[in-house]
Amino acid sequence: MSATPTAGEGGSVVEVRDLGVNAKEQKILDSITLDFAARSLTAVIGASGSGKTTFIRSLNRMVELTPGLSVQGKVFYLGQNIYDRGIDPVLVRRRIGMVFQRPTVFPMSVFENAAFGLRILHEEEDNIDPAVQEALTRAGLWGEVKDDLDRSAFSLSGGQQQRLCIARALAIRPRVLLLDEPTSALDPMASQHVEATMRRLKEEIVLILVTHNVGQAARVSDRVAFLHTGRLIEVGPTAEILERPREALTQQFITGRF
Amino acid sequence: MSPTPATGDTGDREPLPAPSNEPPAGPSPRRLGRATVGKVIAFLPALVPTAIVVAIVVTLVSSSHLHNFGWRFFEAGGGSNPYGDLVFIVGSFLTAVPALFFSMLIGLGIAIASTTYLPSFLSKILDPFVDLLAGIPSVVYGIWAFIVVAPVFGTLVNPWAVAHLSFLPGFASSNHPTSPTSLGVGVPLAIVVLTLMALPITTLLIRDALRSIPRDLWESGLALGATRWEVVRRVSLRHGSRGIWSAAFLGFGRAIGETVAVAMVIGSADRFPVNVYDSSNTMAAYMFENLDAALVNPLVGYNLAELALVLLAITLAVNILGRRLVTHIYAQEVPGL
Numbered sequence: 001m002s003a004t005p006t007a008g009e010g011g012s013v014v015e016v017r018d019l020g021v022n023a024k025e026q027k028i029l030d031s032i033t034l035d036f037a038a039r040s041l042t043a044v045i046g047a048s049g050s051g052k053t054t055f056i057r058s059l060n061r062m063v064e065l066t067p068g069l070s071v072q073g074k075v076f077y078l079g080q081n082i083y084d085r086g087i088d089p090v091l092v093r094r095r096i097g098m099v100f101q102r103p104t105v106f107p108m109s110v111f112e113n114a115a116f117g118l119r120i121l122h123e124e125e126d127n128i129d130p131a132v133q134e135a136l137t138r139a140g141l142w143g144e145v146k147d148d149l150d151r152s153a154f155s156l157s158g159g160q161q162q163r164l165c166i167a168r169a170l171a172i173r174p175r176v177l178l179l180d181e182p183t184s185a186l187d188p189m190a191s192q193h194v195e196a197t198m199r200r201l202k203e204e205i206v207l208i209l210v211t212h213n214v215g216q217a218a219r220v221s222d223r224v225a226f227l228h229t230g231r232l233i234e235v236g237p238t239a240e241i242l243e244r245p246r247e248a249l250t251q252q253f254i255t256g257r258f
Numbered sequence: 259m260s261p262t263p264a265t266g267d268t269g270d271r272e273p274l275p276a277p278s279n280e281p282p283a284g285p286s287p288r289r290l291g292r293a294t295v296g297k298v299i300a301f302l303p304a305l306v307p308t309a310i311v312v313a314i315v316v317t318l319v320s321s322s323h324l325h326n327f328g329w330r331f332f333e334a335g336g337g338s339n340p341y342g343d344l345v346f347i348v349g350s351f352l353t354a355v356p357a358l359f360f361s362m363l364i365g366l367g368i369a370i371a372s373t374t375y376l377p378s379f380l381s382k383i384l385d386p387f388v389d390l391l392a393g394i395p396s397v398v399y400g401i402w403a404f405i406v407v408a409p410v411f412g413t414l415v416n417p418w419a420v421a422h423l424s425f426l427p428g429f430a431s432s433n434h435p436t437s438p439t440s441l442g443v444g445v446p447l448a449i450v451v452l453t454l455m456a457l458p459i460t461t462l463l464i465r466d467a468l469r470s471i472p473r474d475l476w477e478s479g480l481a482l483g484a485t486r487w488e489v490v491r492r493v494s495l496r497h498g499s500r501g502i503w504s505a506a507f508l509g510f511g512r513a514i515g516e517t518v519a520v521a522m523v524i525g526s527a528d529r530f531p532v533n534v535y536d537s538s539n540t541m542a543a544y545m546f547e548n549l550d551a552a553l554v555n556p557l558v559g560y561n562l563a564e565l566a567l568v569l570l571a572i573t574l575a576v577n578i579l580g581r582r583l584v585t586h587i588y589a590q591e592v593p594g595l
Contacts, residue, residue, distance in 0.1 A: 062481060067378070094483030104478040107496045116492070117482040168482065 013038050013175055013206045014059060014096075019073035021054050021063060021230075028054050030230045031073070036176070041202035043221035043238070044210045047253060051230040052210045056178045059208065060096040061089040077176070094121070096176040097169030102185045103161035105153035105168075110145050113153045113164055117172035131171055138204070139167035140197040159190020163197055176206040183216065195220050214254055218242055226250045311574075318570065322563035343541075343565055345529055350540040350569070352445060352531070353520065354513035357452030358460075361509050364453070365460035366502075373468045374486050374494075385465070392458030400519030403451045404443070408523065412442030416535050428534045441525070444537045448524040455516055456509040463508065467501025468494050500584050507580030511573050517542040541569045 014036040021029040029051045036042055046052045057063040058071055061082060074081045082092045094117070106113050114132040123131065132149075136142040141163040145156070153164055162182055169177055179198070183191035198220045201207055211217055217224050218238060225235040226249070234247045245251045332344045368388070372381045423429040471494045479489030495502065525537020526547060539547075545562045552559035 060481065062477060065477060065480065090480075090483050090485055093481050098478075098481035100474045100478060100481075102474055104472075104475045106475070106479070106493050107499075116479075117484075119492075120482060120484045120488055165478070172483065 011037050013078060014208075015076040016059070017074040017076070019055075019058060019075060020071070021051070021058055022070050022072070023068055028069070028230050029058065032227075032232045034225060034232060034235060036206050036208060038175075038206060039203055040223065041198060041207040041209060041221045042223045042225055042235075043217035044208065044225045044227060045212065045214060045217050045253070046227035048212065049229070050227040052212075052227045053180055055227065056098075056180055056208055056210050059176070059178055060093050060098055062093070062098065064089060094172055095174055096178065097172070097174035098178040099162070099165050099169055099180065099182045101181045103158055103165055105156070105161045105164055108153065109150045110153050110156065110164060111149040114167045114171050116168055121172060132167075135167040135171035136164075138170050138197075138201065139163045140193065140200065141167055157190065159186050159193050162186060162190070162194055166194070166197060166201075170201075174205065176208065177201065179207060179209045181210055181212065183211075183213070191216075214242065226253060228253070315567075315570065318563050318567045322560055322567050343561065343568075346539055346541040346544045346565060347568060348530060349445075349524070349538040350514050350542065350572075352538065353448045353452055353524070353540055354510060356449045357456055357513045358506065358510045360449070360453040361456035361460045361513070362464075362506055365457060365464050365505065365509075368461045369465040369468050370490055372465055374490050388458050388461050388465075391454075392462070396455060396516060396519040397522075399451050399455055400522035403447055403519065403523045407450060408442035408447055410442065411444075411447055415446075416442065419535070430533065431535070443523050443525040444535055445524065445531050446534065448520050448540070451519050451523055452513040452516055455519065456513045459512055460505040460509040463501050463505035464498070467498030467505070470501065471497045503580065503584050507576055507584075510576055514540075514576075515542055515569065515573060517546045521546050541565050545569075 012035040016032055016034045016036075019029060019032040020027065032055065044052045044055060054063060054069075057066075059075055059082075063069055063071060071083060073083075075083060077092070077095060080087070082089075082096075106116060108116075111132055112119075114135050115128050118128050118131055133142060133146075136145060141160060144160060145151075145164075153161065156164060162185075166177070166179075166182075182198075183194050186194065195216065198207060198209065202220070202222070209217075209221060221238045223235065224238050224241040226233045226241065226245075226247070228249050234241060234245060234250045241250065242254055245254060332342050332347075372385055376384065419429055420431040424431070468490070475493065475497065476489060479493045480486070484492070520540050521543035524539060524543060526539050526543065527537035528539050528544065531538040545565055548558055548562060552562050
């Protein structure tokens with residue numbers, strides 16, 4: 001299989017078409033075309049500087065927050081190009097959530113963290129309690145925090161904080177969740193919890209995981225996309241890419257040669 | 259230093275001695291003594307601030323003759339002023355508190371605009387002006403307010419307020435013989451001047467507090483579909499609450515202690531203001547204006563020392579309270595930072 005994925009199968013939630021991102025004199029992403037089906041977890045792997053973080057940041061227009069970058073191509077979310085003129089990036093980000101490398105809990109209680117997005121959306125007070133419980137449950141954190149939701153989010157461990165960040169993103173019910181190396185700041189035990197959460201969530205929504213950890217990709221993903229210097233080298237089912245890659249570059253990366 | 263080498267130094271270049279069961283010899287008593295003296299000398303500078311505070315408090319208490327006259331100065335007819343010194347305490351709070359409020363409000367506005375909305379090249383050009391504002395001597399603020407702003411209050415602001423707001427308590431014009439609202443000087447002008455003078459410190463500290471938010475925390479807010487304003491309001495302000503409280507306490511200290519500029523514009527009437535346009539006086543300005551009287555009349559001197567003591571007590575209290583509050587918030591809200 002080449003860099004061109006099987007497009008138009010129907011059921012794709014996100015369709016990326018000829019996506020390119022340029023800095024002043026440098027191509028960071030070069031003409032990427034890739035689809036993401038409902039209820040799937042795609043791991044985007046690659047070395048540092050391969051453009052994988054820029055890639056997922058361009059799926060919810062976070063890339064625009066970095067000055068000096070320009071985006072070409074199209075990203076369709078349920079058939080709508082999110083880069084169309086007149087599309088508000090704020091609304092895009094309410095549908096396509098994101099979790100960062102480091103746990104980024106806000107300086108407030110566990111409950112208020114999880115309710116943050118709901119408050120932004122002016123959700124009715126009666127709906128907030130059940131929505132927070134549901135989000136924390138889906139993130140696999142409810143059992144650990146349900147007895148004291150009012151404590152500061154900083155009192156949680158790093159792994160719990162990261163799952164709270166996932167819960168916070170899930171509370172506004174996005175169809176897509178972008179995860180940018182979500183376990184890179186966590187110890188192995190905490191990483192396991194987050195990985196278990198990811199495995200559960202991929203039965204519900206589209207997960208797109210950026211990771212430099214091939215083992216993690218093997219443990220959680222259905223499909224792996226390998227990026228190298230801004231180009232999509234190869235994409236396919238996880239077992240196939242990790243065990244029998246077609247491209248020499250992929251082989252080199254997986255075996256740890258760069 | 260003594261030119262003769264200490265005896266213990268000679269063995270330094272020899273090979274390491276064979277391990278022995280005897281406990282190693284400690285430094286000689288002479289070296290120990292020298293080290294202790296050195297430590298004490300090194301510690302002394304650390305005691306200087308404490309010594310200064312204690313010295314000022316003790317000497318002020320003794321010259322205020324608090325122990326002879328008690329707190330009688332604060333009652334009407336008690337001090338050198340027939341209304342009592344309470345006038346000046348009230349005057350100080352009446353000017354400093356609104357000034358703090360306005361300078362915090364404006365400072366928040368400037369800081370949010372500069373850190374959140376302005377393109378970075380513009381904020382790089384505009385931000386240094388806040389530092390310039392901090393460098394203007396207070397007498398310049400005072401003269402400017404007296405010559406330029408006071409007539410505006412006297413001919414435009416005050417007449418407008420009398421005409422349109424007189425239904426509010428305190429806004430009706432009084433015919434108090436010594437409060438011609440037409441001069442423009444008085445409590446409102448003092449508030450304006452103090453607001454401007456507290457503004458640089460509040461703005462700088464709030465700006466730094468807002469700027470201290472980590473990039474990924476800021477982006478997390480946006481990634482949840484919040485607007486920049488929502489992230490500032492719900493996340494940045496909380497994250498920077500320590501710096502913002504510091505801004506308030508330092509701004510208050512600046513406003514309540516300011517002397518010359520206030521003395522120039524408050525009207526120096528040693529009584530409670532009868533309406534919002536009226537003159538009054540503050541502790542700092544009153545002390546400044548009555549130095550010559552203190553030379554002639556020792557009672558005035560005691561009185562001024564006592565006022566100084568009160569002002570010192572207020573600023574120390576605010577300082578200590580602020581410190582406690584800030585560390586409390588710090589510990590609760592943002593550990594690990």
